[in-house]
Amino acid sequence: QSALTQPASVSGSPGQSITISCTGTSSDVGSYSLVSWYQQHPGKAPQLMIYEVSQRPSGVSNRFSGSKSGNTASLTISGLQAEDEADYYCCSYAGFSSVMFGGGTELTVL
Amino acid sequence: QLQLKESGPGLVKPSETLSVTCSVSGGSISTRGYYWGWIRQPPGKGLEWIGSLYYSGSTYYNPSLKSRVTISVDTSKNQLSLKLSAVTAADTGIYYCARSQSSQDAFEIWGQGTMVTVFS
Numbered sequence: 619q620s621a622l623t624q625p626a627s628v629s630g631s632p633g634q635s636i637t638i639s640c641t642g643t644s645s646d647v648g649s650y651s652l653v654s655w656y657q658q659h660p661g662k663a664p665q666l667m668i669y670e671v672s673q674r675p676s677g678v679s680n681r682f683s684g685s686k687s688g689n690t691a692s693l694t695i696s697g698l699q700a701e702d703e704a705d706y707y708c709c710s711y712a713g714f715s716s717v718m719f720g721g722g723t724e725l726t727v728l
Numbered sequence: 729q730l731q732l733k734e735s736g737p738g739l740v741k742p743s744e745t746l747s748v749t750c751s752v753s754g755g756s757i758s759t760r761g762y763y764w765g766w767i768r769q770p771p772g773k774g775l776e777w778i779g780s781l782y783y784s785g786s787t788y789y790n791p792s793l794k795s796r797v798t799i800s801v802d803t804s805k806n807q808l809s810l811k812l813s814a815v816t817a818a819d820t821g822i823y824y825c826a827r828s829q830s831s832q833d834a835f836e837i838w839g840q841g842t843m844v845t846v847f848s
Contacts, residue, residue: 669834
């Protein structure tokens with residue numbers, strides 16, 4: 619069971635939009651609409667930002683959106699703000715009652 | 729509101745068993761429909777799902793850890809427990825408990841985490 623593949627880092631300027639990809643296989647991301655995204659600031663616990671591919675929990679800004687195509691899920695952050703600088707992790711149900719995380723992406727707001 | 733708080737030994741010797749507890753307040757650990765999970769994070773690295781327990785008592789484990797992991801619940805104390813046997817330095821990290829009300833991957837409430845170091 620290998621981790622989902624994410625870019626190690628992405629960056630963008632305030633106000634811009636960025637997209638973080640999360641590539642799995644036909645056995646996990648490609649088979650289920652159970653992909654979630656987490657934001658983690660240094661020294662803090664992760665926070666759920668997106669679930670079921672594109673759903674936002676109550677209280678999460680609508681600047682965060684999720685999508686999926688084939689074996690790849692994506693998180694898009696629009697109107698980038700300094701407070702968005704953090705690590706982001708995707709997570710997918712992988713069948714047989716198992717779950718896997720991506721390796722994480724460090725977002726830098728320039 | 730629901731709060732989770734992990735507690736652990738801090739230091740564990742190689743080959744011993746790591747035991748971490750998650751105390752749940754503001755709600756019942758037996759509430760229908762919820763998953764309770766353990767996730768860990770080695771220093772400077774990413775998140776790894778260890779396993780989950782469904783409210784019914786069913787448990788699900790990461791295949792790579794399955795032979796060493798036991799997750800259980802004490803409803804009388806409203807606590808979730810994790811035991812990881814035969815630990816090595818690779819088991820060092822922050823251990824988080826978390827709750828999902830929808831699916832196994834979507835943990836919407838997390839504890840603050842507890843750091844466990846495997847050190848001889």
